[in-house]
Amino acid sequence: MQKISDSPVSFEIDDEQGYLIVRFAGEIDLYGTPHAREVILNCVKSDRNTVIDLSAVTYIDSSGVASLVEGYQLAKTNQLEFGLINTSEAVMNVLQLAHLDKVFSIHASLNERLQAS
Amino acid sequence: MPTLNLGMIVTMSEQKKHELKLDQHLALLARMTQEFTTSLDIEETLHNAIVQMMDYMNAEAASIFLLENDDTELVCRACAGPIKLLGLRLPADHGIIGNTVKQNQVQMVLDVSADPDFTAQVDEQTGFTTHSILCAPLTVMNKKLGAIELINKKTDDGLFVTDDQHMLTALASSAALAIHNAAMAASLVEQERIQRELELAREIQGNLLPTPKHASFPIHGYNLPMREVSGDFYDYFTLPDGRIVFNLADVSGKGMNAALLMAKTSSLFHCLGKTQTSPRKLLAMVNNEVHENSTRGMFVTMVGGIFDPASNEILLANAGHQPPLLQHADGHFEEILGESPPLGILPNIEFPETKLQLADGSLYIYTDGVTESQQNGQMLGEEGLQDMINSHRDKPAAARLEAMFDSLQRDGRLLHDDVTVLVIENSQLTPSLCLHIKSNPSELKGLRDRARKTVLAAGCSLEQAESIVLAIGEAVSNIIQHAYNAEDGDIELNINVDHQIEPAQFIIVLRDYAETIDINEIRSRALDDVRPGGLGVHFMKQLMDSLIYTVPEDGLGNRLEMRITINAKNK
Numbered sequence: 001m002q003k004i005s006d007s008p009v010s011f012e013i014d015d016e017q018g019y020l021i022v023r024f025a026g027e028i029d030l031y032g033t034p035h036a037r038e039v040i041l042n043c044v045k046s047d048r049n050t051v052i053d054l055s056a057v058t059y060i061d062s063s064g065v066a067s068l069v070e071g072y073q074l075a076k077t078n079q080l081e082f083g084l085i086n087t088s089e090a091v092m093n094v095l096q097l098a099h100l101d102k103v104f105s106i107h108a109s110l111n112e113r114l115q116a117s
Numbered sequence: 118m119p120t121l122n123l124g125m126i127v128t129m130s131e132q133k134k135h136e137l138k139l140d141q142h143l144a145l146l147a148r149m150t151q152e153f154t155t156s157l158d159i160e161e162t163l164h165n166a167i168v169q170m171m172d173y174m175n176a177e178a179a180s181i182f183l184l185e186n187d188d189t190e191l192v193c194r195a196c197a198g199p200i201k202l203l204g205l206r207l208p209a210d211h212g213i214i215g216n217t218v219k220q221n222q223v224q225m226v227l228d229v230s231a232d233p234d235f236t237a238q239v240d241e242q243t244g245f246t247t248h249s250i251l252c253a254p255l256t257v258m259n260k261k262l263g264a265i266e267l268i269n270k271k272t273d274d275g276l277f278v279t280d281d282q283h284m285l286t287a288l289a290s291s292a293a294l295a296i297h298n299a300a301m302a303a304s305l306v307e308q309e310r311i312q313r314e315l316e317l318a319r320e321i322q323g324n325l326l327p328t329p330k331h332a333s334f335p336i337h338g339y340n341l342p343m344r345e346v347s348g349d350f351y352d353y354f355t356l357p358d359g360r361i362v363f364n365l366a367d368v369s370g371k372g373m374n375a376a377l378l379m380a381k382t383s384s385l386f387h388c389l390g391k392t393q394t395s396p397r398k399l400l401a402m403v404n405n406e407v408h409e410n411s412t413r414g415m416f417v418t419m420v421g422g423i424f425d426p427a428s429n430e431i432l433l434a435n436a437g438h439q440p441p442l443l444q445h446a447d448g449h450f451e452e453i454l455g456e457s458p459p460l461g462i463l464p465n466i467e468f469p470e471t472k473l474q475l476a477d478g479s480l481y482i483y484t485d486g487v488t489e490s491q492q493n494g495q496m497l498g499e500e501g502l503q504d505m506i507n508s509h510r511d512k513p514a515a516a517r518l519e520a521m522f523d524s525l526q527r528d529g530r531l532l533h534d535d536v537t538v539l540v541i542e543n544s545q546l547t548p549s550l551c552l553h554i555k556s557n558p559s560e561l562k563g564l565r566d567r568a569r570k571t572v573l574a575a576g577c578s579l580e581q582a583e584s585i586v587l588a589i590g591e592a593v594s595n596i597i598q599h600a601y602n603a604e605d606g607d608i609e610l611n612i613n614v615d616h617q618i619e620p621a622q623f624i625i626v627l628r629d630y631a632e633t634i635d636i637n638e639i640r641s642r643a644l645d646d647v648r649p650g651g652l653g654v655h656f657m658k659q660l661m662d663s664l665i666y667t668v669p670e671d672g673l674g675n676r677l678e679m680r681i682t683i684n685a686k687n688k
Contacts, residue, residue, distance in 0.1 A: 008562045027565075030594040031558035059565070061590050062652035090583065097659055098652050 001025060007032035009057075011039055016110060019081070020048045025056035028064030037067035044074045044082065051110060055086035060094050072104060081117075085109055138280075145173055146287055153295030162295065163195035170267070170288055171197040174281055177269035178245070182207070182214055183255070183296065184263050191215065191263060198268070200243040212236040217252040217264045223286055226250045227276050251277040253285045255293035262296050265289050315345035318376060322346055325383050327353050329515070331621055331683050332576030333614050335426055336363055337515045339522050340537040341486075348375030349484050349537035350383045354390070355616055359427060362390040365482040365539045366419035367438065369459075374412065382407055382417050382460065396422045396434035400460065400468040404436065407461040416459040420482045426543050426616070429475045434468040436460045439485060442503070446477035448510075450503050453480075479514065479542035481506065486534035490525055497530070513576075514540050549613050556597045556606035556629070564610060565590055571612050572623060577683050585623065585681065588660040591653040592627050592677055600631035600675060614683070622662070622680045630674040634666075 001010040001023075009032035014021045020043045028036055043050040052068065054060075068084070075082030083105040087095065095101045107113040149166050163181055171179035178198025182191040189209050193202040209215055213234045217224045227249050229235040240247055248269050255262040265285060270277045319342070326340060338351040348368035355361050364386050368375040385403050393399045400421050407417060420441055422433030433441070435455025443451045457468045473480065483502070490497045497505070509520040518540055525536060550571040554560040565586045572582045589610065596608055609628040614621050657664055661679040669676045 006559065027562060029558065029561045029565075029590060030597065031561055059587075059590075061587065061594060062656055063594060065652060093583070094587065094656075097656055 023053040027059035033063040040071040049081035051083045054091045150291040159299035167195045168197040175271045176267040182263045200245045224252045253289035257297040335543040338539040339518045346376035347535045349535040351539045361424045364421040367484040397470045400434045404460040408464045411461040416461040418459045431473040441482040482539040484537045486536035491531040552610040556601040584660045596629045625679040627677045
């Protein structure tokens with residue numbers, strides 16, 4: 001896990017079955033979002049299909065959600081896949097509040113995503 | 118039943134006659150037993166039975182008398198024949214019928230004029246002439262119910278015979294069983310009716326007690342009735358100025374009369390307490406009202422008072438109730454003594470007030486059902502109560518009361534009386550958070566942690582705590598990004614509970630000292646427009662009951678007040 005400065009969020013990136021998987025952990029708020037956003041956008045910009053694993057995220061605010069939206073939009077423009085897996089209850093509640101739960105492609109795991117496509 | 122053909126009988130042999138008669142006896146017995154066991158209307162069944170018995174046994178009149186009024190009277194409940202005796206009441210030892218019941222034996226009197234037990238009282242009243250009587254007792258399992266009486270056999274000699282005696286004895290047994298069953302059924306129906314009424318009374322009584330408040334409210338009560346209805350009660354309600362009127366009382370006696378006096382006294386207190394806030398005057402008014410039309414010998418002991426959460430001061434008066442216990446912050450207990458008599462005994466008396474500073478202590482008002490509860494023959498007593506309080510002292514007041522009642526009921530303790538406890542405390546539980554932070558995103562996590570802890574301590578659910586934390590996080594992020602434009606500045610966060618509103622609300626106030634913003638510019642974006650940003654205000658609106666932006670009184674910066682009902686569903 002890579003710590004993002006002293007913010008309450010950390011991440012690691014794995015390359016699995018043709019996808020970059022970004023695993024975030026902790027709380028994604030205004031303090032950690034600029035870095036989280038950079039991590040997400042860099043993955044998409046590297047022309048790779050990207051999934052964000054949010055199982056260990058205990059808090060996400062509107063700025064965190066915004067960086068997910070940015071990643072989604074950039075991927076769409078570049079005709080790449082972008083999805084969320086393992087969303088924790090805390091994250092899911094916030095996505096529902098933003099009515100984004102139907103916009104993102106959300107799966108329980110990468111395998112489930114592969115089977116669905 | 119086959120009709121009796123007299124022509125045939127005359128020509129029959131004696132043996133045949135006897136067989137036919139036996140058949141008829143059995144047929145009547147079978148039919149009546151059937152009617153007795155299946156009928157729901159006992160009076161109608163008895164009437165039909167007595168008519169058939171009279172006809173079959175060829176008597177001039179017949180009647181059934183049942184013991185009533187604690188077995189002191191015999192009352193005619195069915196009759197047949199030329200005279201109407203229905204409802205006639207005789208002393209239980211009256212005449213031949215009384216004797217039959219008393220001795221529990223069939224009486225056959227062939228000539229009443231020669232019988233010393235016969236009283237001509239009924240004949241004199243009705244104009245009927247009694248010659249002979251056949252009377253059988255009605256008994257079930259040694260319980261005497263009454264008797265069946267047949268009068269004047271309609272034969273030439275007018276005399277009953279031994280066969281008649283056997284037949285009536287058999288009929289009386291099944292009639293007695295039917296009467297007994299009907300009485301049992303009626304008593305069950307009556308018991309069920311009483312039970313239903315008691316349940317209704319209990320429900321009404323329960324509604325007279327205040328609805329439990331959330332954990333941060335300074336007063337909590339608990340009542341455990343020993344019967345369906347209780348003579349104990351307590352009440353508390355908040356006045357418009359924030360002070361809380363409270364009482365706890367115990368009505369003398371138990372059962373329905375105590376419950377009714379409880380309903381009256383609690384309603385009086387609740388109504389008068391809204392305008393008369395001096396406990397001394399309030400108890401005097403309630404006392405006069407209760408005294409004016411209370412049943413002789415009944416009285417109410419009560420502690421009534423008023424608590425001011427702002428000054429932490431309690432003013433109370435005690436009408437003959439046992440002294441409340443004040444547990445000071447250092448743990449020691451103090452009895453708050455009072456000397457006035459209970460309510461309802463003497464009119465126009467004084468109930469002196471005691472003023473207490475609650476500080477960080479707790480005041481316990483309780484009924485003697487608590488201290489008189491027994492375990493292994495030992496009463497709990499005041500010391501036992503103090504130990505019980507201490508063993509749950511680490512819990513918040515509402516949970517502490519619940520734990521105390523759990524142990525009262527669980528430890529095989531014998532409870533003789535209704536048990537009621539009221540606790541008043543205004544200590545660390547009332548959430549109030551006042552936090553100053555710098556306008557810097559690095560402060561957000563600490564702020565969220567403090568806010569979460571504060572609202573959870575006020576008794577809100579985990580789910581709601583997360584919603585509140587998110588709304589506060591969004592509001593502070595907005596201040597940092599938009600009001601201060603990511604520059605240095607100060608932010609203040611205050612969280613309090615508004616008890617004036619029912620149900621209570623959290624008031625969350627954020628204050629900054631940035632340039633005053635145009636309120637009209639604060640708006641959330643349309644959600645179907647999927648783009649980053651603009652979601653914060655939408656979240657706050659969704660999560661809170663209300664958001665109000667104002668310019669603070671000193672004209673500096675911005676003030677945002679968010680409110681949410683504590684533990685409101687679907688928020």
